[in-house]
């Protein structure tokens with residue numbers, strides 16, 4: 001080590017270093033390293049030297065310096081590995097700008113309104129048969145993922161007749177995605193992943209999608225064409241965007257409902273808030289007008305969403321060190337980072353699960369982000385410093401989630417519609433939430449290992465009283 005470099009932990013296996021432990025359960029491994037070395041250390045993982053930074057007060061030293069820390073090569077490698085996609089001459093800034101305009105302002109309002117109609121149709125109208133007043137048993141994760149996926153797909157891709165087929169294929173692909181990213185697929189799994197990828201390219205191709213619609217998907221395809229990308233690259237890029245836009249909302253909806261069902265006082269508080277919403281009350285079993293719902297303050301639900309994301313959003317922010325760099329920490333310590341190494345922020349461990357920031361961090365407390373006067377609580381501290389980053393479910397900096405308003409609105413719409421129009425309960429009143437699948441740390445929203453059995457039926461009364 002040179003002077004002032006972070007403590008180094010190479011592990012015992014040459015080149016691989018800690019790759020196996022990291023892939024098995026990154027949160028457990030990094031918590032062990034934090035215990036041993038503190039809030040900054042360097043580990044060897046599959047040939048890379050990765051400096052892990054776990055002090056949120058120091059994150060801006062990395063996120064704010066886009067010259068010394070870059071994501072494009074790491075992103076490019078991952079995209080190639082997972083989606084077999086190489087974007088020739090692509091301009092990430094231009095693509096980011098395109099995404100931003102399509103997820104804000106008028107576009108955002110149109111998308112959100114379309115999402116709301118699709119959610120209503122899938123959740124309420126399509127169940128409006130005689131048998132729908134009977135209880136249906138289901139697995140909550142599958143139910144939420146399928147619903148949010150199909151509504152999201154119909155909103156962005158506007159293809160009615162293959163949504164269910166795309167969802168089935170997507171789930172197969174998503175199951176194998178972490179192994180694709182780490183190149184650890186067994187031979188049989190490799191075949192399944194490639195077959196499902198090809199099937200999805202076909203389902204998303206102009207042959208199967210509506211060519212003359214004015215959908216988000218068509219507009220994105222036009223953007224790629226103008227960048228000089230051929231039809232094959234366009235199909236592959238669409239699968240990447242299908243995953244990016246659909247992989248998080250369903251799992252997030254699952255965790256919210258799972259926490260509400262297993263924490264009756266939280267469920268009661270959300271239902272009480274819904275009962276107070278004039279739009280939902282007045283419209284009885286009609287679909288509530290989205291813009292009216294959007295305008296309403298729902299501090300309890302907002303706190304429940306934040307608390308859920310604190311416990312289950314686990315993205316990793318990886319950057320390549322482009323030039324030798326001295327990283328200055330918030331408390332004045334300085335560390336030398338080598339060119340070619342990587343830096344990794346893992347906000348799930350800190351700030352999100354840091355006991356100095358959030359008391360009893362393993363517990364779901366629905367009002368953690370509420371002040372006594374029911375406004376958003378946003379003052380959280382570590383080492384006496386108020387934190388800018390007290391949770392980071394949407395990432396941060398110039399790669400952060402462009403769809404966050406759309407996602408939060410869709411999840412709120414889904415939960416409110418469901419609690420207003422359906423009776424939903426656990427099949428086994430004492431059931432616990434399943435544990436998380438530890439292999440998914442680093443890939444956005446966590447997914448459960450197992451599921452939660454629930455039953456639901458359409459409400460029979462005329463008043464949509466949750």
Ligand code: HEM
Pocket residue numbers: 096099244245246248249252313315317393394395396398399400401402403404406407444445
């Ligand atoms: C709970 C739901 C969601 C969560 C927690 C979430 C989180 C994230 C995170 C952490 C990133 C990457 C940040 C980084 O690399 O540093 C991201 C990127 C992105 N998200 Fe989301 N997301 C969600 C839902 C959505 C939805 C519904 C959409 C669109 C329909 C969307 C669109 C995108 C896009 C396009 C990017 C790529 C941005 C870029 O590469 O510059 N997200 N999201």
Ligand SMILES: CCCCC[C@H](O)/C=C/[C@@H]1[C@@H](C/C=C\CCCC(=O)O)[C@@H]2C[C@H]1OO2
Pocket residue numbers: 074075078079082243244245247248315316317318399442443444445
């Ligand atoms: C998998 C590479 C494509 C990145 C596309 C986009 O920029 C990010 C989308 C995130 C994605 C985050 C998950 C994995 C990134 C791996 C980071 C690493 O360096 O290991 C997922 C969809 C969006 O939120 O969660």
